[in-house]
Structures are given as structure tokens and as C-alpha cells.
Amino acid sequence: MRRGILGIVGSTIARVERPPCARRPISISPGPAALRRRLVGARVADVSRLGKRVVIELDGAGDRLVLEPRMTGLVLIAAPPTEDHLRLRLWLEGGPVPWVAYWDRRGLGSVRLLDPAGFAALADPARIGPDALGVTGALLRARLGDSRRPVKVGLLDQRALAGVGNIYAAEALFEAGIHPERRCDALSPREWERLARALRRVLADAVLSEGSDLGDGTYRTALSGPGRYQNQHRVYGRAGQPCPRCRAAVERTVLGQRATFHCARCQPA
DNA sequence: CGTTCAACCTGGGCGC
DNA sequence: TGCGCCCAGGTTGAAC
Numbered sequence: 275m276r277r278g279i280l281g282i283v284g285s286t287i288a289r290v291e292r293p294p295c296a297r298r299p300i301s302i303s304p305g306p307a308a309l310r311r312r313l314v315g316a317r318v319a320d321v322s323r324l325g326k327r328v329v330i331e332l333d334g335a336g337d338r339l340v341l342e343p344r345m346t347g348l349v350l351i352a353a354p355p356t357e358d359h360l361r362l363r364l365w366l367e368g369g370p371v372p373w374v375a376y377w378d379r380r381g382l383g384s385v386r387l388l389d390p391a392g393f394a395a396l397a398d399p400a401r402i403g404p405d406a407l408g409v410t411g412a413l414l415r416a417r418l419g420d421s422r423r424p425v426k427v428g429l430l431d432q433r434a435l436a437g438v439g440n441i442y443a444a445e446a447l448f449e450a451g452i453h454p455e456r457r458c459d460a461l462s463p464r465e466w467e468r469l470a471r472a473l474r475r476v477l478a479d480a481v482l483s484e485g486s487d488l489g490d491g492t493y494r495t496a497l498s499g500p501g502r503y504q505n506q507h508r509v510y511g512r513a514g515q516p517c518p519r520c521r522a523a524v525e526r527t528v529l530g531q532r533a534t535f536h537c538a539r540c541q542p543a
Numbered sequence: 544c545g546t547t548c549a550a551c552c553t554g555g556g557c558g559c
Numbered sequence: 560t561g562c563g564c565c566c567a568g569g570t571t572g573a574a575c
Contacts, residue, residue: 382570
């Protein structure tokens with residue numbers, strides 16, 4: 275998502291549009307007047323990321339617009355899937371992109387404009403772990419090695435490690451040959467190393483492929499096209515289908531209230 | 544500390 | 560066709 279809207283860097287926000295037709299309003303703060311006052315005229319200095327959140331950095335006071343898409347939020351610079359769940363659109367000038375928008379069907383996500391102090395609180399290392407894209411075996415072990423939780427539950431804990439979601443936790447564990455229910459404190463340094471390598475590879479490939487389209491139209495790229503990483507899923511969403519490595523049937527279980535997929539033969543308990 | 548549950552929401556797919 | 564159910568890239572707080 276971040277890479278998809280890098281073209282807005284350098285543009286100036288000319289108008290803030292809050293489309294009226296969204297059913298239940300999502301959480302947008304501050305209110306319309308303050309949002310407009312602080313955004314209009316501001317220049318986009320950069321687009322960054324804080325775990326799963328997209329951060330539009332503004333020059334001047336150092337305010338940041340933090341987009342948290344949760345399940346169905348999209349950050350778009352092209353036609354949204356439908357008009358009715360468009361939540362916020364920033365009209366731009368001085369650059370190649372006419373506008374950037376936040377769209378969210380289920381509306382579980384949020385948009386927050388934070389001053390430097392507010393953002394610092396959000397980025398507090400006590401509240402969010404180091405980013406998963408550059409994770410190492412030693413880092414994983416330091417963050418999770420003493421936990422008695424199942425390793426897949428640990429991977430999804432954003433305080434321990436930021437950025438891993440349900441699809442990529444399952445895919446990385448398969449890639450590393452580690453059963454999702456293995457207790458964190460039972461993993462060897464070698465296994466943490468394998469898992470770190472698998473995470474880096476899965477996440478980097480997923481970024482290059484612009485994410486996973488689950489087939490229900492939930493996810494789109496910034497240009498409103500489908501992601502392509504679903505074509506590389508080895509276990510996620512493939513219950514009953516043959517494991518790509520050993521042909522045994524992929525199993526679906528529930529762990530920490532989330533669907534989990536693994537191959538019992540390639541990922542022994 | 545770890546697990547479970549409910550809540551926040553909409554909509555697609557399925558069986559009947 | 561309609562309806563009831565299950566499911567979905569997530570997070571939070573309360574209860575056990």
C-alpha cells in the first residue's frame with residue numbers, strides 16, 4: 275500500500291473530501307473542521323509505514339496522517355471497488371496524482387491525524403515491536419523465545435513483531451517447516467533462524483506481488499487492481515488440497531480464534 | 544500469563 | 560428467490 279501511493283510525495287493537499295454515503299462512519303480524527311484546517315495547504319513530505327499502518331507524513335508542524343486498514347481498508351489512487359464505502363479523499367495539486375483515498379467496506383479501520391507527540395505514543399517500542407521485513411533469528415528469539423504461546427499466535431502479536439498478518443504467518447511457518455502450534459519456548463535457535471529467513475522471503479515476495487487477493491474483492495492495490503501473491507500461497511486457504519511439497523492434504527485448524535493452515539507432514543508437531 | 548469470548552462492521556458463498 | 564449460517568489480510572478489553 276505504501277509503495278502504491280509513493281507518487282503523492284511532493285504534492286500539496288488542496289481539498290479534503292469526506293464522501294457522505296458511507297453507512298456507519300469509520301473512526302476519523304480529528305473532526306471535519308480541524309482535519310481540513312490542518313491538512314489543506316500541507317505538502318506530503320513522505321509516505322512511510324508503522325507495522326500495518328500507512329503513514330502520510332506532512333511538512334510544517336510534522337503532523338502525520340495514519341491509515342489503519344484492519345480487515346478491508348484500502349489506500350487508493352484509482353477508482354475504488356464501489357463508491358459507497360469511500361471514507362476519505364484528499365485532492366492534491368502539484369504532482370502526478372489527482373487524489374489519494376481511503377476506502378473501507380467493513381469499516382473496522384481508522385484514520386488519525388497525529389501531531390509528533392501523538393505519533394511518538396503510537397510508535398512507542400512498548401506498544402509496537404520491530405518491523406518484520408528485516409527480522410533476524412536472534413531478534414525473533416529475543417522477542418518471543420520465552421513465550422509459552424503457540425508460535426503462530428506469537429507471530430501475530432504486533433507488540434512482539436510488527437507487520438505479520440494471518441496469511442503470511444501461515445505461509446512463513448510452512449516455508450520454515452514449523453508447526454503453527456509449536457510453543458515459542460520450545461523452538462531452537464536454528465528454527466528461529468529458519469523462521470526469520472522464511473518471514474523475510476514471504477513478506478518480500480508478497481510486497482513485490484502487491485499482496486493477496488482472497489477472491490472476494492476485499493483487497494485491491496493502490497491502482498485498484500488485484501494483488502498477485504495469492505498465486506503463491508502454499509497453504510493459506512488451501513484446506514484439503516495437496517501440499518506442494520509432499521502432496522499430503524493441507525489441514526485447516528483454528529488457533530487463537532484465527533484460521534490456520536499447515537501440512538502435518540512437512541510441519542511436524 | 545495464556546486463552547476465550549464479544550464487539551466493532553459489511554458482504555460473498557453456501558445449503559436448504 | 561430468500562433466509563440463515565459461516566467465513567473473511569484485525570484489534571481491543573473483559574472474564575476465566
